[in-house]
Amino acid sequence: MKLEEILKSQVIEAVKALYQIEATDSMIQLQKTRPEFEGHITLVVFPFVKLARKAPAMVAQEIGDYLTGSPIHPFPDSPIHRFTGSPLISSFNAVQGFLNLTIADSYWLQVLGEIADDPHYGMVSPSEETHGRGLMMVEYSSPNTNKPLHLGHVRNNLLGYSIAKIQEANGWQVVKTNIVNDRGIHICKSMLAWLRFGNGETPETSGKKGDHLIGDYYVRFDKEYKKEVADLMAQGMDEDTAKREAPLMKEAQAMLLRWEQGDPEVRALWEKMNSWVYAGFDETYRMMGVSFDKIYYESNTYLEGKSEVEKGLQSGVFYRRPDNSVWADLTPDGLDEKLLLRQDGTSVYMTQDIGTAKLRFRDYPIDKMVYVVGNEQEYHFKVLSILLDRLGFPFGKELVHFSYGMVELPNGKMKSREGTVVDADDLMASMIADAKEISKDKVNTLPDITEQEADDIARKVGLGALKYFILKVDPRKNMLFNPAESIDFNGNTGPFIQYTYARIQSVLRKSDSPLPRFTDSSIPRFTDSPIHLNSKELSLIQRLSEFPSVVRQAGDEFSPAVICNYAYALAQDFNSFYHDYSILNEENGQVRALRIMLSASVAKVIAAAMSLLGIEVPERM
RNA sequence: GGCUCCGUAGCUCAGUUGUAUAGAGCAUCAGAUUCCGGUUCUGAGUGUCGAGGGUUAGAGUCCCUCCGGGGUCACCA
Numbered sequence: 013m014k015l016e017e018i019l020k021s022q023v024i025e026a027v028k029a030l031y032q033i034e035a036t037d038s039m040i041q042l043q044k045t046r047p048e049f050e051g052h053i054t055l056v057v058f059p060f061v062k063l064a065r066k067a068p069a070m071v072a073q074e075i076g077d078y079l080t081g082s083p084i085h086p087f088p089d090s091p092i093h094r095f096t097g098s099p100l101i102s103s104f105n106a107v108q109g110f111l112n113l114t115i116a117d118s119y120w121l122q123v124l125g126e127i128a129d130d131p132h133y134g135m136v137s138p139s140e141e142t143h144g145r146g147l148m149m150v151e152y153s154s155p156n157t158n159k160p161l162h163l164g165h166v167r168n169n170l171l172g173y174s175i176a177k178i179q180e181a182n183g184w185q186v187v188k189t190n191i192v193n194d195r196g197i198h199i200c201k202s203m204l205a206w207l208r209f210g211n212g213e214t215p216e217t218s219g220k221k222g223d224h225l226i227g228d229y230y231v232r233f234d235k236e237y238k239k240e241v242a243d244l245m246a247q248g249m250d251e252d253t254a255k256r257e258a259p260l261m262k263e264a265q266a267m268l269l270r271w272e273q274g275d276p277e278v279r280a281l282w283e284k285m286n287s288w289v290y291a292g293f294d295e296t297y298r299m300m301g302v303s304f305d306k307i308y309y310e311s312n313t314y315l316e317g318k319s320e321v322e323k324g325l326q327s328g329v330f331y332r333r334p335d336n337s338v339w340a341d342l343t344p345d346g347l348d349e350k351l352l353l354r355q356d357g358t359s360v361y362m363t364q365d366i367g368t369a370k371l372r373f374r375d376y377p378i379d380k381m382v383y384v385v386g387n388e389q390e391y392h393f394k395v396l397s398i399l400l401d402r403l404g405f406p407f408g409k410e411l412v413h414f415s416y417g418m419v420e421l422p423n424g425k426m427k428s429r430e431g432t433v434v435d436a437d438d439l440m441a442s443m444i445a446d447a448k449e450i451s452k453d454k455v456n457t458l459p460d461i462t463e464q465e466a467d468d469i470a471r472k473v474g475l476g477a478l479k480y481f482i483l484k485v486d487p488r489k490n491m492l493f494n495p496a497e498s499i500d501f502n503g504n505t506g507p508f509i510q511y512t513y514a515r516i517q518s519v520l521r522k523s524d525s526p527l528p529r530f531t532d533s534s535i536p537r538f539t540d541s542p543i544h545l546n547s548k549e550l551s552l553i554q555r556l557s558e559f560p561s562v563v564r565q566a567g568d569e570f571s572p573a574v575i576c577n578y579a580y581a582l583a584q585d586f587n588s589f590y591h592d593y594s595i596l597n598e599e600n601g602q603v604r605a606l607r608i609m610l611s612a613s614v615a616k617v618i619a620a621a622m623s624l625l626g627i628e629v630p631e632r633m
Numbered sequence: 634g635g636c637u638c639c640g641u642a643g644c645u646c647a648g649u650u651g652u653a654u655a656g657a658g659c660a661u662c663a664g665a666u667u668c669c670g671g672u673u674c675u676g677a678g679u680g681u682c683g684a685g686g687g688u689u690a691g692a693g694u695c696c697c698u699c700c701g702g703g704g705u706c707a708c709c710a
Contacts, residue, residue, distance in 0.1 A: 048654075109652080110652080390705070490638095490639075575646085587661095
């Protein structure tokens with residue numbers, strides 16, 4: 013970016029001198045030169061063609077001549093002020109309306125030195141810019157407590173965690189939060205089934221994870237309930253009535269009522285069973301590598317919404333209908349009218365989200381609120397945004413609904429009813445098992461490998477495969493998760509990138525000189541060296557130099573996929589370089605040092621990129 | 634039906650704020666390697682960018698229409 017700024021000002025100067033054009037910012041279009049052409053940066057000259065009244069190729073040639081005519085001395089206050097000596101642009105070629113500029117090797121060498129020196133390369137350090145960005149709260153996961161996490165939650169959790177990391181790297185103070193839906197009829201169904209059919213089974217006595225245990229009783233409820241409905245229909249009742257009148261359903265509803273009235277017995281059972289579920293969730297989250305800074309429970313927030321609605325009612329934001337229900341009129345915004353309180357005064361989903369927002373804003377000075385929730389709730393968040401704004405929440409209007417599509421499987425859609433739901437725990441376990449199986453031959457040949465380390469590698473690789481495969485896809489799109497493809501060690505996969513990293517670590521270990529100490533002044537800076545960079549080294553350095561702007565772009569677009577594609581391109585570049593040029597066998601000491609430094613920098617950036625995705629990289633594999 | 638998202642190679646996906654011959658991986662094919670129809674390596678081919686129109690010097694990218702698919706339009710969460 014700094015390079016582009018310098019070039020930009022030089023181009024402005026050039027077109028002014030050559031054609032008396034006062035170029036605006038948007039006229040200067042610099043882009044990375046395509047690989048089939050020589051050069052690093054390309055200036056598109058079409059915007060000047062008309063005003064210059066010359067052919068595009070001619071304009072390109074003239075600007076190129078001007079830029080290389082006299083050595084360009086970078087500005088004294090520029091970060092590359094250390095750059096001295098040869099001109100910044102070493103050569104150029106003009107192809108039609110494109111001016112391809114070749115940047116001097118010494119510039120790239122200096123860039124590499126700066127990258128290698130910076131321990132937080134690509135990240136905005138918290139002290140620098142945080143105050144300017146503010147506090148961002150990212151809500152994700154948001155499970156119900158009546159069943160374990162499934163594949164859909166996996167996408168949600170991975171996206172949410174990664175987005176939080178990316179925004180942190182962009183200088184936001186991020187609070188990761190989870191709103192647990194711990195109350196409602198669905199919990200009562202599990203509770204009832206457990207009471208009725210459970211024989212006092214607990215996670216300890218059954219050996220099941222708490223969330224799975226509760227999930228099983230939720231399924232059990234549904235089974236028994238359907239049986240009752242079928243029996244009633246066999247006795248001549250119509251379906252709707254049967255569904256309403258089934259004893260289990262009536263009992264569950266009665267239980268919900270007792271819960272809301274604070275019945276000690278129901279509450280005690282509810283707390284006991286929820287604690288089992290939380291223990292199970294914690295295990296899943298830990299394995300997945302995601303975490304939260306603050307957890308909210310709907311049982312605490314759902315009443316808050318009511319008072320907020322009352323306030324809105326007073327200030328005229330909402331209105332009450334004759335039947336006592338409370339509504340918001342959103343027709344001025346092109347939407348419908350929206351219910352906020354039922355006629356019996358109980359709250360709905362929207363009311364709860366308002367209540368949650370209220371508590372959160374009480375706890376944190378939120379500047380930006382991000383909700384990671386599936387795209388089926390787009391309407392809900394559109395409405396929520398308007399309502400929070402009307403109620404005076406500063407983050408309401410600009411809230412981000414980070415909306416993502418469904419995950420499908422090769423053998424069809426995931427449907428809970430058909431029992432084709434993929435459980436998150438099972439999925440992770442099978443990915444790790446697959447990783448272990450696939451990498452067995454490789455890993456077992458590593459010297460001094462312990463069983464424990466082999467397991468650790470399998471865990472990192474299996475989860476890395478899963479995470480990368482899910483995160484690399486544009487979140488908006490529905491995606492197809494193919495486990496076999498995801499764990500391939502070749503191609504656009506997590507393991508490929510992890511493998512590249514591990515291989516670099518191996519090279520660095522084997523290099524007899526210790527890992528370059530970048531702060532050590534004994535490491536050559538190359539600045540005025542006559543060293544000549546080959547094309548693979550150049551493109552690798554150029555790729556490395558793009559990392560900060562990639563991080564910024566990922567933050568602006570809320571897109572982990574941007575990071576994925578960059579990491580893959582970087583790994584590919586490195587493999588291409590590694591394939592063509594030896595590192596350890598290089599005879600020229602300076603070139604060898606350069607290549608080791610380059611490799612170490614690639615490893616560092618890969619590790620940084622992967623950490624933004626929540627993916628661990630093994631030191632060897 | 635209204636609103637919204639998506640449609641790029643056989644498959645899974647990239648494609649920055651418009652710009653040069655639209656890219657990867659898998660699969661396929663050819664060659665090399667060898668205990669193997671496996672593994673690894675090298676090389677190759679592949680596209681009416683869903684269709685049509687418009688804006689522009691220039692459109693996969695921006696605008697409009699249509700087609701196809703998903704989602705949503707609850708006193709469910």
